[in-house]
Amino acid sequence: MPVEEATISVMDRGFLFGDGIYEVVPVFGNKLLRAKGHLDRLKNSLSRISLQNPCSDEEWMQIFIGLLERNAGDDRAIYLQISRGAYAKRDLAIKTEYPPTIFAMVLHVTPPDIEVVSAGISVITVDDFRWHACDIKSTSLVANVMLKQQATAAGVDDAILIRNGMLSEGTASNVFVVKDGVLSTPPTGHELLPGITRDLVIEIAKNNAILVEQRDIKAAELLDADEIWMTSSTREIAPVIQLNGEVVGSGKAGDMWKRVVDMYQEHKRLLRVGKVI
Numbered sequence: 001m002p003v004e005e006a007t008i009s010v011m012d013r014g015f016l017f018g019d020g021i022y023e024v025v026p027v028f029g030n031k032l033l034r035a036k037g038h039l040d041r042l043k044n045s046l047s048r049i050s051l052q053n054p055c056s057d058e059e060w061m062q063i064f065i066g067l068l069e070r071n072a073g074d075d076r077a078i079y080l081q082i083s084r085g086a087y088a089k090r091d092l093a094i095k096t097e098y099p100p101t102i103f104a105m106v107l108h109v110t111p112p113d114i115e116v117v118s119a120g121i122s123v124i125t126v127d128d129f130r131w132h133a134c135d136i137k138s139t140s141l142v143a144n145v146m147l148k149q150q151a152t153a154a155g156v157d158d159a160i161l162i163r164n165g166m167l168s169e170g171t172a173s174n175v176f177v178v179k180d181g182v183l184s185t186p187p188t189g190h191e192l193l194p195g196i197t198r199d200l201v202i203e204i205a206k207n208n209a210i211l212v213e214q215r216d217i218k219a220a221e222l223l224d225a226d227e228i229w230m231t232s233s234t235r236e237i238a239p240v241i242q243l244n245g246e247v248v249g250s251g252k253a254g255d256m257w258k259r260v261v262d263m264y265q266e267h268k269r270l271l272r273v274g275k276v277i
């Protein structure tokens, strides 16, 4: 149905408590990028919040394909949200007799223009005051909204989050650091979302003989980095050229970024023609 006609109850726990999870799956020329990765992460998010998966992987795929057929286009993304449903009373306690609310839509997205992206972004570091369950792709995003607002108020594009002196991630992305030809990113765990783009970047880099480390990264290492990138499904791989007002590396998108971004674009091209997943 048209999005304006879709409604949910005001008692929906997604609305009242942010009690739900979501996924965003990029689609290039009718092909879903890393569908399995997204469905696995969906399962993890659901299990972490003790919400039963309402569909099998095959059923989700049928829903996605049906939606794409009814919402034609080239580059798109599927947005899927599952909340714990609408209970009769506002009560934190979980009751399993209520069905979840499932909402999915097709987003018409324009993939980032490489020329524009290569100009780079400016960021600040901010204190990551979020909870210790950031691996859940939760719809409770008010902390991320507040952190992003700190960046906006500072007149920069985004914020890199630091917890106890260590890098965690961006407000809606993962972070990579390049130093002396080695690509590093913090390990997965409860402090960050295991990004599907992060996985793909690691895979592509390793397949092309780039040394990749998943390790704890001190905030101080950011100042000393040759390159910093922020990755996500919608942003892809964005080079950071300014951090807290200081120039990062050469002050331009770096050589390693150019290499990996080309490989990422090639992966998308192969996906469109059904040669990769």
Ligand SMILES: Cc1ncc(COP(=O)(O)O)c(C=O)c1O
Pocket: 169, 170, 171, 172, 173, 174, 192, 193, 194, 195, 196, 197, 198, 231, 232, 233, 234
């Ligand atoms: C907090 C956070 N970290 C990382 C990511 C990147 O995840 P993905 O690459 O799957 O888009 C996102 C994406 O929205 C995010 O919100």
